Amino acid sequence: MDKHSELNEQTYDNELQNIEINLLLEGLYQMYGFDFRHYLRSSLRRRILNRMKAEKLPTITALLEKVLHHPGFVDKLLGDMSIRVTEMFRDPSFFRAFRNQVVPELRQYPEIRIWHAGCATGEEVYSMAILMQEEGLAERTKVYATDMNEKAIEAAQKGAFPLKQMQAYTKNYLESGGTKAFSEYYTTDNQYAYFRPLMKENLMFAQHNLVTDGSFNEFHVILCRNVMIYFDNQLQKQVHRLFHDSLTSGGYLGLGKKESILFVPEGVQYDEFVPQERIYRKK
Numbered sequence: 001m002d003k004h005s006e007l008n009e010q011t012y013d014n015e016l017q018n019i020e021i022n023l024l025l026e027g028l029y030q031m032y033g034f035d036f037r038h039y040l041r042s043s044l045r046r047r048i049l050n051r052m053k054a055e056k057l058p059t060i061t062a063l064l065e066k067v068l069h070h071p072g073f074v075d076k077l078l079g080d081m082s083i084r085v086t087e088m089f090r091d092p093s094f095f096r097a098f099r100n101q102v103v104p105e106l107r108q109y110p111e112i113r114i115w116h117a118g119c120a121t122g123e124e125v126y127s128m129a130i131l132m133q134e135e136g137l138a139e140r141t142k143v144y145a146t147d148m149n150e151k152a153i154e155a156a157q158k159g160a161f162p163l164k165q166m167q168a169y170t171k172n173y174l175e176s177g178g179t180k181a182f183s184e185y186y187t188t189d190n191q192y193a194y195f196r197p198l199m200k201e202n203l204m205f206a207q208h209n210l211v212t213d214g215s216f217n218e219f220h221v222i223l224c225r226n227v228m229i230y231f232d233n234q235l236q237k238q239v240h241r242l243f244h245d246s247l248t249s250g251g252y253l254g255l256g257k258k259e260s261i262l263f264v265p266e267g268v269q270y271d272e273f274v275p276q277e278r279i280y281r282k283k
Helices: 003-032 041-054 060-069 071-081 092-106 123-134 150-158 163-175 233-246 265-269
Strands: 112-117 141-147 160-162 186-188 192-195 203-207 219-224 247-255 270-274 279-282
Touching (some): 003 041, 003 060, 041 060, 041 071, 060 071, 092 123, 092 163, 092 247, 092 270, 092 279, 112 123, 123 141, 123 163, 123 203, 141 150, 160 163, 163 186, 163 192, 219 233, 265 270
Parallel strands (some): 112 141, 141 203
Antiparallel strands (some): 160 192, 186 192, 270 279
16 A cells, blocks of 8 residues: 555544544533533543543444443543542642732631632642641631532542552642641541541532533632643633633632633633732632
C-alpha cells in the first residue's frame, strides 16, 4: 500500500471513529442524561478507547451496544469519563492566597456559603474545611460539594483517603500556610486516613451535573479548579454563566492554573483579585 492510500485509510478510520464517538455520546445523553458532547475530544477518545480495550470490544459501536442494553455497565464508563485527578491542598499557593487574601474579606459575612463544583472524591473540600476551621470561621461556613459522579460523591462523604498519600498531603498543607500538626485532623488504620467527624459537620455533598443542572443557591465563593480544561469553549461559556448567576455580588471565583475567565463574556464582570492564582471577584 502506498503512502497516499495509507493516509486515506487513516483519515477514513479517524472519521469513522468520530462518528462512533458522536453516537456513543448521544446515546449516553438520550438514555441516561449525562452530556459529554462538549467535552474535549482528545481526552474523551483516550478514555473511551481504554474502556473498549479493557472490555475486549472490537469497536466503539460495540461499547455503545453495552451502554444501551446493559444498564449497569454505564457506571463503568462514567467512572472513566469523570475527572478524578485531585489531592489535598492541591497547588498550595492557591490555598495560601485564599487564606491570606480572601478569608479576611469573608469575615464580614454572618454566614459563608462555599461551592466546590466538580469536587471528585473530596480532597479539596476537606482542605477548605480545615482552612476555615483554622481561621475560626468553621461554625458559620457551609461548604457544598458536588460532582456528577455518584460514586465519587459517596467516596467523598466517607472522608477516607489512602494513608500512603498523607505524606504528600502534609507537605501541601504546610506549604499552604497550615498552622497545626496535620495528623490532628485524622485517625488511621493500616490503609486509610479517616478525617474526624468535626471536619464533616458543615459539609454537604450532592450529585450535580455542571452541563445539565442549574443553580441551587447563592454563594460567596465558588471553586471549580482543573475541571473546565476538559470542556470546549461553548461548554465553558455555559458553565461560567451558571457560576456568575450563582455568585453573590462581590463573590469569589477560583479556577485552576490553566483556566481563565478573561475570554468569556462574563469575564468583564469580574476583577482579577489574585490573578496569579486565578482568583476573581464578581463586580
